Amino acid sequence: MIRGHAIYEGVYLLGTSIARPLIAKDQIRIAKKFKAYAVSHGATGKGNDQVRFELGYHYFGPKIKIIAPWRLWKLNSRSDLIEYAKKHNIPIPKDKKGAPPFSIDDNLFHTSTEGKVLENPKNSAPEFVFQRTTSPEKAPNKASFVSIGFRNGDPITVNNKKLSPGKLLQKLNLVAGKNGIGRADLVENRFIGIKSRGIYETPGGTLLMTAHRAIESVTLDKQTMHKKDEIMPKYAELIYNGYWYSKARFKLQKIVDQKRNKVNGSVKLKLYKGNITIVSRKTKSSAYSMKKVSFEENKTFNKSNVERFINFHKKKIR
Numbered sequence: 001m002i003r004g005h006a007i008y009e010g011v012y013l014l015g016t017s018i019a020r021p022l023i024a025k026d027q028i029r030i031a032k033k034f035k036a037y038a039v040s041h042g043a044t045g046k047g048n049d050q051v052r053f054e055l056g057y058h059y060f061g062p063k064i065k066i067i068a069p070w071r072l073w074k075l076n077s078r079s080d081l082i083e084y085a086k087k088h089n090i091p092i093p094k095d096k097k098g099a100p101p102f103s104i105d106d107n108l109f110h111t112s113t114e115g116k117v118l119e120n121p122k123n124s125a126p127e128f129v130f131q132r133t134t135s136p137e138k139a140p141n142k143a144s145f146v147s148i149g150f151r152n153g154d155p156i157t158v159n160n161k162k163l164s165p166g167k168l169l170q171k172l173n174l175v176a177g178k179n180g181i182g183r184a185d186l187v188e189n190r191f192i193g194i195k196s197r198g199i200y201e202t203p204g205g206t207l208l209m210t211a212h213r214a215i216e217s218v219t220l221d222k223q224t225m226h227k228k229d230e231i232m233p234k235y236a237e238l239i240y241n242g243y244w245y246s247k248a249r250f251k252l253q254k255i256v257d258q259k260r261n262k263v264n265g266s267v268k269l270k271l272y273k274g275n276i277t278i279v280s281r282k283t284k285s286s287a288y289s290m291k292k293v294s295f296e297e298n299k300t301f302n303k304s305n306v307e308r309f310i311n312f313h314k315k316k317i318r
Contacts, residue, residue, distance in 0.1 A: 002208050003153045003263075004228065004256040006236040011186045013202040013209065014239050015110025020049055021244035024056025031064060038065035044103075045071045048191050052242035059245035078103070078115065096128040106131065108169055110182075110202040118197050121187055125199045132173060133201045136180035136274030143272040145279065146175055148211040150267075153260035155208055160266075172204030180274040182206040191241045207276065211267040214278050219263045219285040231255055262287070 006014055027039045039057055043049035045068075054066055075081050082100055085092045093101050095116075103115040113129045127135060149157035156162055158171050176182050182203030190196055216225060231252050238249045265283025269276055 001239065002155070002205070002212050003260060004235050004253070005209060005213060005232055006239055007209070007232070008236045008240045009186065009188055011184045012188060012198075012200060012240070013110065013184075013205045014236065015107065015200065015202055015205065016049070016105045016112050017052065017240045017242070018109065018244065019105065019107045020052035020242065021056045024053050025060055025245075027053075028057060028060035028064065031061060036064075038067050040067040040069065043068065043070065046190075046192070046194055047196075048240070048242065051191055052244075055242040056245060102129060104131075108166060108173075109205055110200055112201075113199045114196060118199060121197050125185055129199055130183065130201060133177045133183050133203055134180050139178065139180040139273045143270050144175055144179055145268060145270055146172070146207065147266050147268045148172075148207065149265070150212065150215050151264050153212070153257070153263040155211070157266070169204045169208075172207050174203075176203030176207050176271060177201075179271040181271055181276060183274070207269060207271075210276050210278070211269060212263075214267040214281050215265050215283065216263055218281045218283050218288040219265060220259060221287060224259050227258075228256060 001014060001018055008014055008017070027041075030036075031039050039061070041050065041053040043053060050068060050071070054068075057064060057066055069075060070081075075084060078100070082092055084090075095101050099116075102113045102118070105112045111131050113125075113131075117123050118125060118129070147157075147159050148155050149160065155165075155168055158168055163171065182201050182205065184200040184202070185197075186200065187195055187197045235249070235252045235256065238244070238246065238252070243249050262285060265281065265285065267281050268279040270279050
């Protein structure tokens with residue numbers, strides 16, 4: 001997703017959308033290990049997750065039975081679910097105010113919060129719903145700097161230290177979170193046709209998106225970059241809708257990964273009170289030519305060709 005710069009409806013970095021296919025894959029793996037006849041999920045009957053889980057189940061275990069309590073049992077609301085949990089002595093967490101919880105998905109990539117006061121889009125999100133990002137107003141008054149190194153399009157180092165993917169993301173989550181980076185408030189169009197409002201926190205992922213685009217800008221050619229931008233909305237929508245394991249997503253992934261072997265180098269970022277500034281880009285790639293771009297006189301760029309170039313395109317606008 002990072003290599004594809006996948007963003008749904010201009011805002012959402014797809015933190016829950018990508019988690020569900022992984023969970024579904026492992027559920028089926030465990031079900032097969034223990035010869036289980038069914039798998040289950042706790043997604044509501046109104047949300048996207050039921051689709052994401054079940055499309056994943058179908059891909060890895062097309063004959064396995066699916067139990068979806070919210071659709072099959074008499075559970076018509078979150079209140080019903082909480083009462084069921086109390087009746088069966090199932091512990092339910094509370095929000096920071098001691099009230100019943102929001103609908104929350106919390107994973108390595110992001111945290112999403114929905115429901116309760118957030119359901120009315122006229123209400124501002126209370127500060128206590130944010131779990132992994134400091135308010136920009138309360139973030140440090142001194143900027144933080146972080147350098148992210150890439151090899152074959154994937155992040156491999158932070159501040160020149162090589163880290164596993166998980167530890168790399170954890171480190172970026174911490175430094176971005178304390179600087180108030182990665183918050184999003186979105187009213188989105190769900191796959192099943194309902195609009196919903198969610199608060200998302202994706203601190204490390206936001207840094208990775210910014211840094212990856214920056215390193216591609218000095219390593220990839222225009223045609224490859226623009227083709228990726230062209231397919232991104234569809235690519236992101238497929239992930240959002242639960243089609244991670246689909247021929248359509250696999251096909252677009254081949255386009256996303258074209259020339260990824262050229263995406264090598266590092267990007268230095270400045271983080272300050274919710275803002276990200278690109279400080280520098282370093283690469284051995286020859287895609288960016290200082291000689292050609294320089295405003296100083298040089299022989300590597302033939303200016304006489306420009307007039308013919310403009311005249312050619314004049315013909316296209318009439």
